[in-house]
Amino acid sequence: MGWLSSSPAPAESKNDTTSGLLRFFNPSTPDPEFPASTFLNHVSHGYDKNELAYACIVEKATSGPEAPVRVYDALGRRGEPIEDHPMRRLLASPNPLLSEYELFELLYLHLDLAGNGFWEVVRDRAGTPVELWPLRPDLVRMKRGTRQVSYGYVVGGRTVPVEAIHFKLPNPVDPMVGTPPMRAALRATALDNEATDFVKALLQNSAVPGVVVTMSDLQHVLDQETTNRLKAMWKSAYGGRKRGEPAFLQTGMDVKQLGLNLKDLEFPDLRTISESRICMSFGVPPILVGAKVGLDRSTFANYAEARVSFWEETLMPLQRRIRDTLERQLLPMFPSGAGRRRVILRNDTSEVLALKESESARWTRATEGLRAGGMTMNDWRREVGLPEVPGGEVFLMPSGVIATRDAAGELQQVGTAQPATQPDPKPDPDPPADDAKAALRDRETERAEAALVAYLEGRRADVLGQIHGKAVGIDPATWNANLTGVLATLGLAASSAAGASTSETYDIERTKAYQHRRAENAAKALNYTIAERAREALVSPDPHAAVADLFDALKASTAQQIAAEMTDESLAWGVAEAGRQASRRDHDTTE
Structure with a gap:
């Protein structure tokens, strides 16, 4: 009876060559077991236990908040952010315990580990959001209605209703609940953990002696006392710091190695496959997290390219998903005039070192x-x-x-x-006096702004009429023709006035063609913006208010801006064209 078994082994035929294979590929051998895909298992087996999974998750969580979400004017140029917007102030100071960076850092962690992220919204008595608190994804309960989803949070064994913002990653099975990258990486992470545990078990206690000393002469049988004494002498002579010292044996003794050396404990291919699959699941280049599969081919140039690739292919799409959720769920919670019809959100990447030139x-x-x-x-x-x-x-x-x-x-x-x-051109005629020039600019700008305001009032009537099935509605072709005529007439008048102030024989033919081309392009650009914003306003919960807000904003800022720019460019053209004509006349006279 062997010491590893409790019953005698069955007799085997010496001619049965398949018995070993049958024992090895025993049908009763269980299938490999992997941890269940739950949030807590993702944390315990990935974030808490696997170095590479932890590094990938932290790399994303600490890099993403470097580009904070800022609020910009949707109708104006791409310029400075609106720092005093109430939503921006809330994100900058979400609650008394967490900073903006910490709030978003935790959101990235939850998305990687759970596929979902939740923020509880706390409002003041006026109904304005004043605090944002992160919620543990596994404790959030969702109840789906016909048109909306309500949320609850498990506290002390009972579920309390909460108002929450729900961030989620795509899920092909259920679009309402996200799928985390950790779920796809769980098998590779478990395999990597098992390889690490296996090596540790061998190093700690393999239950296999490192070497065995055999006696070729069976006549010399060692008793237990002699065996213990020789073993103690061997450990004293070649153990600890004396490891590797040469050994001298008596006649008939032979030493055979049974244990594994460090080279035997390597799993180069297995480790490389696991590392690449884990990094691939999280979208993190291996070189950024110190994975061996990335370091084998690493250079400073590769590292810089990997940083840019990481931002462009992994973080920016994820930030777009987060930004869209904020625009759809958080931004409409603020009072009218600061809602999504007037502003847009963008991530400010100006301080991201990886993207800086x-x-x-x-x-x-x-x-x-x-x-x-x-x-x-x-x-x-x-x-x-x-x-x-x-x-x-x-x-x-x-x-x-x-x-x-x-x-x-x-x-x-x-x-x-x-x-x-070429003949030297004559200097331009003396420009009008500063006072006269300023008065001309003010007069033409005022005329242009008044004409644009009147034009916008007409477009407001068109859009409001569409709500009741009346009037023209949104008709860009008709709008373009109308506005082109208005802008061309205003531009020609301003250019002609500036040209006539410097030349008594100013010819307007070239100016007509120039102003028509410029007016046509400007009309298309402005009307495209009006049409897009108007369509968005028409599908809002209160289309009348949305249309009013849209055109009030256009009249207050856009009309003034276009009028000033158009007038300045028209005056500049008029003076330059007058100088060109004078130079041409002098050149013809000289010839």
């Missing part, structure tokens, strides 16, 4: 923009990190390009010298 690349790009006339001197200085200078709001325009204005409305053109073979 190198110093030389930024200088090159800024200088090209300056030379092309797309930015002022002070714009260029701000871009490269230099302070502004007085008089720096001027554009540098290449020769042959019509002069433009600086921010104060004055005309500047700095270009390369004309070829020596």
Whole structure:
């Protein structure tokens, strides 16, 4: 009877060559077991136990909040964020215990481990959200209604109703509940954990002696006392710090190794496969988390490229998903006038080091923009990190390009010298006096703004009429034709006034063609914005209020902005065209 069994082993035939295979591939061998896919198992087997899963989850959780969500004007240009917006203030200070970074960091953790993230919304007496608290995903209960979902939170064994914002990752089976990356990585994580546990068990107690000493001479049988004495002498001579010392044996003794050395404990292919699959599940390049499969081919260039790839392919799509949830669920909770019809959300990546240009690349790009006339001197200085200078709001325009204005409305053109073979142009006629020029600009801007406000009132009537099935409704083609005529007429009047103030024989033919092209493009751009925002307003819960808010905003800011820009450009064209005509006349006279 063997000491590993409790009953005698059955007799085996020496000729049965398949008996070993049958024992090895025993049908009773159980299938491999993996942890159940639950939030707590994801935490215990992945985040708490597996170094690589932890590193991937933390890499995403600590990198994502580097680009905070900011609020921008939806109708204006892409400019500075609205820092005093109530939603932005709430995100900046969500509750007394957590910062904005910590709130979003925990959200990224929950999405990776549970596929869902929940924020409880706490309102004041006026109904405005004043606090946001993260909720443990496994303790949230969802009750689906016909048109909406209600939420409860398990506290002390009972479920209490809560108002929650629900972030989720895509799930092909149930679109209302997210699927976490940790679920896909669970098998590879369990395999990696088992390999680690196996190595530890062997190192700690393999139940196999490292070496065995045999006696070839069966006549010399060692008693137990002699065996214990020889074993003690062997450990004293070759154990501990004396490991590796040469051994001298008596005649008839032989040493055979049974235990595993460190090389035998390596699982290079197994480890590499597990590492790559875990990193792949979380969308994290292996080089960023120190995985061996990534370090084997790592360079500084590869690391920088991996950082950019990580942001563009993993974090930015995830941030878009979070941002859309905030726009759809949190933003409408704020009072009218600060809702989603007026503002949009974007992640501010300006401080993300992985996406920042190198110093030389930024200088090159800024200088090209300056030379092309797309930015002022002070714009260029701000871009490269230099302070502004007085008089720096001027554009540098290449020769042959019509002069433009600086921010104060004055005309500047700095270009390369004309070829020596061409006759030197005469200087432009003296511009009108500053007071007269300012009065002309104010008058034309006021006329343009009044015309635009009247035009917008007409479009408001069209959109409101569509609610009741009356009037024209949203008709971009008719709108474009109408606005093109309005803008072309205003532009021609301003250019002609500026040209006539510097030349008594100003010809408006070229100005007509220029103003019509410019008006046509401007009309299409503005009407596209109006149509898109109007369609959104018409499907809102209160379309009348939404349409009113839309056109009030357009009249208050957009009309004034377009009027000022159009007037300045028209005045600049008029002066430049008058100078061109005078130069042409002088050139013809000289010939």
